[in-house]
Amino acid sequence: MAETRVNASITDVTNNGTIWICEHMFRYQRSKGIFFYDNPFSFTLPVLFLQTTLVSVSTTILQLILEPIGTSSFFPQLLAGLVLGPSVIGQNEFIKKWLFPPKTFYISETIAFFGSMMYMFLIGVKIDISSVTRTGKKAWAIGIFSFIIPLMLSLLIVFIFSTGSFHVTTILLADLKLLSSEMGRLAISSSLISGFISILWVTCLSTLKQSETKKDNGPFNWMTMSFIVMILVIIYVLRPIMLWMIRKTPEGKPIKESYIFSVFLMVLSCALFGEYIGQHFMIGPIVFGMAVPDGPPLGSALTEKLDALVSTIFLPLYFLYSGIRFDLYIIDAQSFAIVQVVGIVSSIGKIVGTLLPSIYWKMPFTDVLSLGLLMSTQGITQLLYLQSSLHLNIIDEQSYGNALIALLWLTGATTPIIKLLYEPSKRYLSLNRRTIEQSTSDIELRLMACIHTQDDTSSIINLLEMSNPSLENPICFYVLHLLQLKGRSAPLFIDHQPSSKKLNAPHSNHSQNIINAFRSYEKQKSNNVVVKVFTTISPYETMHDEICMQVDEKRVCLLIVPFHRQWRPTGVTESAQPIRALNRHLLRMAPCSVGILIERGTLCRNNPLTSVLFYSVGIVFIEGADDREALAYAMRMANHPNVRITLVRLMEPRKKNRNLMHRDPDGDLIHRFKVECIQIKRHDYREEIVRDSVEMINVIRSLDGCFDLVLVGRRHATESNLFSGLTEWNEFPELGPIGDMLVASDSTFDGSVLVIQQQKRSGVGYHDLSLDSGINTMQESITIVEVPRERKVWPIA
Numbered sequence: 001m002a003e004t005r006v007n008a009s010i011t012d013v014t015n016n017g018t019i020w021i022c023e024h025m026f027r028y029q030r031s032k033g034i035f036f037y038d039n040p041f042s043f044t045l046p047v048l049f050l051q052t053t054l055v056s057v058s059t060t061i062l063q064l065i066l067e068p069i070g071t072s073s074f075f076p077q078l079l080a081g082l083v084l085g086p087s088v089i090g091q092n093e094f095i096k097k098w099l100f101p102p103k104t105f106y107i108s109e110t111i112a113f114f115g116s117m118m119y120m121f122l123i124g125v126k127i128d129i130s131s132v133t134r135t136g137k138k139a140w141a142i143g144i145f146s147f148i149i150p151l152m153l154s155l156l157i158v159f160i161f162s163t164g165s166f167h168v169t170t171i172l173l174a175d176l177k178l179l180s181s182e183m184g185r186l187a188i189s190s191s192l193i194s195g196f197i198s199i200l201w202v203t204c205l206s207t208l209k210q211s212e213t214k215k216d217n218g219p220f221n222w223m224t225m226s227f228i229v230m231i232l233v234i235i236y237v238l239r240p241i242m243l244w245m246i247r248k249t250p251e252g253k254p255i256k257e258s259y260i261f262s263v264f265l266m267v268l269s270c271a272l273f274g275e276y277i278g279q280h281f282m283i284g285p286i287v288f289g290m291a292v293p294d295g296p297p298l299g300s301a302l303t304e305k306l307d308a309l310v311s312t313i314f315l316p317l318y319f320l321y322s323g324i325r326f327d328l329y330i331i332d333a334q335s336f337a338i339v340q341v342v343g344i345v346s347s348i349g350k351i352v353g354t355l356l357p358s359i360y361w362k363m364p365f366t367d368v369l370s371l372g373l374l375m376s377t378q379g380i381t382q383l384l385y386l387q388s389s390l391h392l393n394i395i396d397e398q399s400y401g402n403a404l405i406a407l408l409w410l411t412g413a414t415t416p417i418i419k420l421l422y423e424p425s426k427r428y429l430s431l432n433r434r435t436i437e438q439s440t441s442d443i444e445l446r447l448m449a450c451i452h453t454q455d456d457t458s459s460i461i462n463l464l465e466m467s468n469p470s471l472e473n474p475i476c477f478y479v480l481h482l483l484q485l486k487g488r489s490a491p492l493f494i495d496h497q498p499s500s501k502k503l504n505a506p507h508s509n510h511s512q513n514i515i516n517a518f519r520s521y522e523k524q525k526s527n528n529v530v531v532k533v534f535t536t537i538s539p540y541e542t543m544h545d546e547i548c549m550q551v552d553e554k555r556v557c558l559l560i561v562p563f564h565r566q567w568r569p570t571g572v573t574e575s576a577q578p579i580r581a582l583n584r585h586l587l588r589m590a591p592c593s594v595g596i597l598i599e600r601g602t603l604c605r606n607n608p609l610t611s612v613l614f615y616s617v618g619i620v621f622i623e624g625a626d627d628r629e630a631l632a633y634a635m636r637m638a639n640h641p642n643v644r645i646t647l648v649r650l651m652e653p654r655k656k657n658r659n660l661m662h663r664d665p666d667g668d669l670i671h672r673f674k675v676e677c678i679q680i681k682r683h684d685y686r687e688e689i690v691r692d693s694v695e696m697i698n699v700i701r702s703l704d705g706c707f708d709l710v711l712v713g714r715r716h717a718t719e720s721n722l723f724s725g726l727t728e729w730n731e732f733p734e735l736g737p738i739g740d741m742l743v744a745s746d747s748t749f750d751g752s753v754l755v756i757q758q759q760k761r762s763g764v765g766y767h768d769l770s771l772d773s774g775i776n777t778m779q780e781s782i783t784i785v786e787v788p789r790e791r792k793v794w795p796i797a
Contacts, residue, residue: 070419085323115314124289343406350376491538626713
C-alpha cells in the first residue's frame with residue numbers, strides 16, 4: 001500500500017453482530033514531527049507512549065489517594081484501566097480517535113501481555129515452593145477448605161471466584177503492613193496451598209475446554225504429556241543449571257550479567273513452548289519462576305533488575321488493556337445481579353472455609369474473620385483467569401464485564417475492613433512490660449540483640465560478657481540476624497539451633513559467621529550462658545512486628561539494637577534510614593525495655609574469645625524510670641571482676657537536701673547501689689550539683705576519655721530546668737537529650753553509649769512525638785519455617 005497520511009477508518013457490522021474496522025496502514029510507523037506537518041498521534045508509536053504515560057500516572061495518583069483507606073495496589077491499578085477505557089474517558093470521540101485508535105492495541109496488547117508474563121514470572125521467583133512441605137496442619141486445612149467450600153457454593157454459575165492466589169494475598173499483606181504478623185504468616189501458608197490447587201484446577205479446565213471439540217482424547221493426552229515434560233525439563237535441567245550459576249558466584253558478589261541473560265532466555269523458551277502445546281503462555285514462566293532459587297544472588301538480582309520496570313510501566317499497560325475489553329453498556333441488570341451474588345457467595349464461602357478449621361484450633365473470632373477476608377480477596381491472578389475464560393469462550397463479554405466489576409468492588413471493600421479489624425501490635429501492647437529493674441537477680445536474665453551485619457558481632461559479644469553471665473545469674477541470650485527481604489514475596493524466619501531442622505537454602509549461609517562466633521563464646525562460658533541464634537528475612541517496614549513477637553514469645557527483659565550510624569576506623573559514618581525507622585518503631589512498641597547501642601570502637605577493640613578485657617562503665621543518672629533501668633543493668637555488670645562501674649548522679653540544688661531513702665524509687669535504687677557495690681573498691685559514686693542545662697552539659701563533657709561505655713536513660717522530666725532548650729537541638733531524638741549530647745556530630749566523646757528506655761508496665765503503647773521527626777522509611781513484601789524450639793534452660797519464677 002502506498003504511503004499515506006490519512007487517519008481514516010471504515011466500520012462495518014456483519015449480520016451476526018461482529019464489528020470490522022478497516023484502517024489505512026502506514027509503511028513508516030514513525031512521525032517526521034510537527035515541523036514537517038506530521039501529526040504524531042496519527043502514528044502508533046507516539047500514541048503507545050502516551051497511553052503508557054497516562055495509565056502509569058493515573059495509577060500512581062489513584063494509589064496516593066486511596067492508600068490511606070487501606071486499599072490494595074490491585075484496586076487503583078484496575079480502576080485506572082477501567083477509567084481510561086471505552087466505558088468512561090474513552091467514550092469521548094476526540095479521545096477515542098486520537099488516544100485510543102484500534103490499530104494501537106495490536107501493539108499495546110502484545111506489550112501488555114509480555115509485561116504481565118514477566119510479572120507472573122517474578123511472582124514465581126519470589127515463591128519458596130519448599131515451604132509447602134513445612135506448612136502446618138492448620139494452614140493445610142484452611143487452604144483446602146477455603147478452596148472447596150466456595151467452589152461448591154458457586155460451581156453451578158462460575159468457578160473464577162473460588163480460586164485463590166498466593167501472590168494476591170502476599171501483595172495485600174504487604175500493602176496492609178501485615179506480612180510479619182501472626183495472621184499474615186498463616187494467611188500466606190494457607191493461600192500458598194489454595195493457590196496451587198487453583199492453578200491445577202484452572203489448568204485442567206482450560207485443557208479440557210480446548211479438547212472438547214475433538215471426538216477422541218488424543219489432543220488432551222498430548223497436551224497433558226507435553227505439559228508434564230515441560231515441568232520435568234524445568235526441574236531436572238533448567239533448575240540444576242541455575243544452581244550451578246549460584247555455585248559459580250562468589251559469596252557476596254553480584255551474579256554475572258550473562259547468567260541473567262541466560263535465565264531471561266529460559267523464560268521466553270518456556271512461554272513459547274507453553275503456547276506451542278496449547279497451554280496459556282504464562283503457565284511456563286510461572287512454573288519456571290518457582291524453580292528459580294529465591295533470594296540472593298539470583299532471585300534478588302532478577303527482581304531488582306525487572307521489578308520496577310515491570311510493575312510501573314508494563315503492568316499498568318496490561319490493566320489498560322483489561323479496561324479496554326470492558327464495556328459497561330452491554331451489561332444488563334439481571335446478569336449483573338447474578339454475577340454479583342455469585343461473587344458475594346464465593347467470598348462468604350471463603351470465610352466459612354477459613355472459619356471451620358480455625359474454630360477447631362480455637363483462634364480468636366476477629367482474627368478468623370480477618371483471615372477469611374484476606375483469603376477472599378481477588379487480584380491479577382483472577383483477572384488472568386477471566387481473560388483466559390473469555391478467550392476460550394467459557395464466558396462471554398457481558399459475563400467478563402460483570403465479573404470485572406465484582407472483582408473491583410469486592411477487593412475495594414474487603415481491604416479497608418481488614419485494616420480496621422486486625423492490628424498485630426495488640427498482641428504485645430496489651431501485655432505488662434518486662435524490665436530488668438523488676439526482675440530478680442537469682443533467676444535467668446533473658447536478653448535479645450539484633451544484628452544487621454557481622455561487624456556488630458564483636459561488640460554484642462563483649463556487651464554480653466560485661467552482663468556477667470554466671471551460675472548464680474545465668475543469661476539466656478537471643479540473637480536475631482536481620483536481613484532485608486529481597487527476591488522473595490514472603491518473609492522467612494530461620495531457627496539455627498543445633499536440634500532444628502536444617503534448611504538447604506542460601507539464606508542460612510548469610511548468618512554462618514555470626515553463628516560460629518556466638519557458638520564459640522557459648523562453649524567458652526560453659527553453663528553460664530545459652531545463646532540462641534535466629535535469622536529473620538523481612539521488609540524493614542514491618543520487621544518490628546517480627547522482633548516484637550519474638551520478644552513476647554521468649555519473655556525477654558531487654559532488647560538491644562544497633563544505632564543506625566556505624567563508626568568505622570576511618571572516622572566515616574554510614575547512615576541507613578530504614579534501620580533508624582526500625583529502631584523508632586521498637587521504642588514505641590517493644591514489650592520490654594529497649595537499648596540502642598552506639599558502638600564507637602571501644603567494645604570491639606579486642607576479641608573476647610582470646611583476650612581478657614577490662615572495661616570502665618559510667619552511668620549518668622538524673623531521674624526517672626529509664627535511668628533506673630540503666631542503673632539496674634549496670635548493677636548486673638558490677639559483679640563482673642573486669643568491669644568498673646562509676647555512677648554519676650546529677651542533681652538540682654532543690655533536691656540535694658532531700659532524704660532519698662524510702663522517698664522515691666530513684667533513691668531506693670541508688671541506695672541499693674551504694675550498699676551492694678560501693679563496698680567493692682573498684683566501683684565509685686559521684687554526685688554533681690547542676691543548676692541548669694549549661695552546667696549539666698559541662699559535666700557531660702567532662703566524661704570525655706573516662707569510660708569505655710556510658711549507660712544513660714532516654715527520657716527525663718522535660719519540665720526540669722536541666723533540659724530547658726535542649727530538645728529543640730536534638731540531632732537524634734530517639735537517643736534522648738543525654739544520649740544525643742554524647743553522640744552528636746559536634747561531640748568529642750569517643751566511647752560507646754547504650755541508651756536505655758524502660759517500657760511502660762501496662763496498657764497500650766504510648767505515642768512519643770519526638771520519634772516522629774525526620775524519619776524516612778523504605779517501603780518494601782513470611783514463609784513459615786516450623787522448627788522445634790528448645791525449652792528454657794533455667795526455670796523462671
